[in-house]
Amino acid sequence: MKKSNFQYQYQFGIASNQVRKEAVALHRARYQDVGFLKDDEEDPYENDSVYFVAQEMTRNQVVGVTRLIFLPVEKLPTFTNFNIYNKDYTKLIMLEPGSYAEMSAFTKMKNHDVGVFLLASIYQYSYQHGITHWFANIDERVYRYLNRVFSEIFKEIGNRRVYMGSVSVPCVVDLENAMIQMKERRPKIHELFLKTSYREMEVLSK
Numbered sequence: 001m002k003k004s005n006f007q008y009q010y011q012f013g014i015a016s017n018q019v020r021k022e023a024v025a026l027h028r029a030r031y032q033d034v035g036f037l038k039d040d041e042e043d044p045y046e047n048d049s050v051y052f053v054a055q056e057m058t059r060n061q062v063v064g065v066t067r068l069i070f071l072p073v074e075k076l077p078t079f080t081n082f083n084i085y086n087k088d089y090t091k092l093i094m095l096e097p098g099s100y101a102e103m104s105a106f107t108k109m110k111n112h113d114v115g116v117f118l119l120a121s122i123y124q125y126s127y128q129h130g131i132t133h134w135f136a137n138i139d140e141r142v143y144r145y146l147n148r149v150f151s152e153i154f155k156e157i158g159n160r161r162v163y164m165g166s167v168s169v170p171c172v173v174d175l176e177n178a179m180i181q182m183k184e185r186r187p188k189i190h191e192l193f194l195k196t197s198y199r200e201m202e203v204l205s206k
Contacts, residue, residue, distance in 0.1 A: 009056070009057045009058065010054050010055060010056055010057065010063070010112075010114060010117070011054075011055050011057055011202065011204065012052070012053070012054050012055070012114075012117050012118065012120070012121045012202070013052065013053065013055075013121065013201060013202030013203055013204045014050060014051070014052060014125070014201060014202070014203045014204065015051040015052065015053045015062070015065070015204055015205075016203050016204065016205040017205045017206060018205065018206035019053060019055065019062060019204045019205055019206055020051050022053075022061075022062040023051040023052075023053045023062055023065040023067075024043075024046060024051065026062050026063075026064075026065050026107065026109070027051075027065050027067075027105040027107060028043070030107040030108075030109075031105075031107065031164075045069045045071075045077065045102075045104065048069055048070055048071050049067040049068065049069045049070070049104070049105075050067060050068050050070070050125070051065060051066075051067045051105070052065065052066050052067065052068075052118060052121045052122050052125070053065050053118075053204060054108065054112065054114035054117060054118055055204055056112065060206075063108060063109045063112040063114065064107070064108035064109065064112055064114040064115070064117075064118050065105055065106075065107060065108070065118070066103060066104070066105055066106040066107075066118045066119070066121075066122060067103075067104050067105045068101035068102065068103060068104075068122055068125070068126075068131075068134075069101060069102040069103075069104055070101050071102075072097070073092065073093055073095060073100060073135075074093065076102040076135055077102060077104065077137060078102060078135045078136065078137045078157075078158075078170045078171075079135070081137065081161075081163055082137060082158045082159065082161060082163070082168075082170040083158050083159045083161075084157055084158040084170060085157055085158055085159075088157040088158070088172070089157075092133070092135075092157070092172065095132075095133060098129075098130060098131070099130060099131060099132045099133065100131060100132065100133040100134070100135065101126070101131055101133075101134060101135070102134070102135045102136060103122065103134045103135070103136040103173075104136065106118065106138075106142070115149075116149065116189060116192070117192075119150070119193075120192050120193050120196045121196070121201075122134075123175065123193045123196065123197060124193075124196045124197050124199065124201055125201055126175060127175075127197040128197070128201060131175070132174070132175050132176060133172055133173065133174055133175065134172065134173040134175065135170075135171070135172050136154065136170075136171050136172075136173070137163060137168045137169065137170045137171070138154065138168060138169050138171060139166045139167070139168055139169075140160070140166070140167045140168065140169055141166075143168075143169040143171065149186075149189075150178070150182060150186060150189065151181055151182055151184075151185035151186045152181070153173050153177075153178035153181055153182065154169075154171040154172075154173055155171055155172055155173070155174070156169055156170065156171050157170050157171055157172050158170035179193065179194070
């Protein structure tokens with residue numbers, strides 16, 4: 001998937017080989033800048049993740065990243081670090097293996113407006129691999145921003161707490177319901193997600 005604006009042209013896809021290393025480095029650097037990660041802190045989920053990137057094509061540089069973590073639901077960060085409401089826990093713990101993943105490491109460089117397209121990329125991957133739910137724990141400010149952009153598709157499922165340096169919100173996205181909701185409230189984003197879902201997923205490598 002490619003996207004252009006007045007200054008930059010981007011391509012989006014799965015990060016592999018050297019591009020994956022750059023994605024991990026950008027995630028760590030940006031999270032360290034805002035205090036979410038300490039300099040010497042290890043990331044226990046790196047090896048269980050698929051990384052997705054926005055790559056600025058002129059400089060061949062990774063400028064945005066997110067990832068999906070694949071582990072049993074009870075071992076995902078949102079479930080191991082937050083108190084999930086009983087009514088949600090009972091339902092979500094019964095999801096079929098392979099039908100869910102945890103969205104994480106969502107970040108970008110300044111002056112690169114690629115967030116919507118990064119989420120379109122992971123929706124594309126999810127649609128093509130039978131993933132119906134995303135879990136996430138998100139900084140409160142980012143949670144409000146994402147729900148403002150995507151029409152409140154991130155549903156709170158547990159108690160907020162300080163996690164990785166900020167008050168974070170445990171949440172879930174039911175992708176089928178999210179697409180219905182965005183079709184009504186954010187038709188342009190819905191159209192982008194829908195078009196993206198039928199394309200072949202690019203693997204970006206060096």
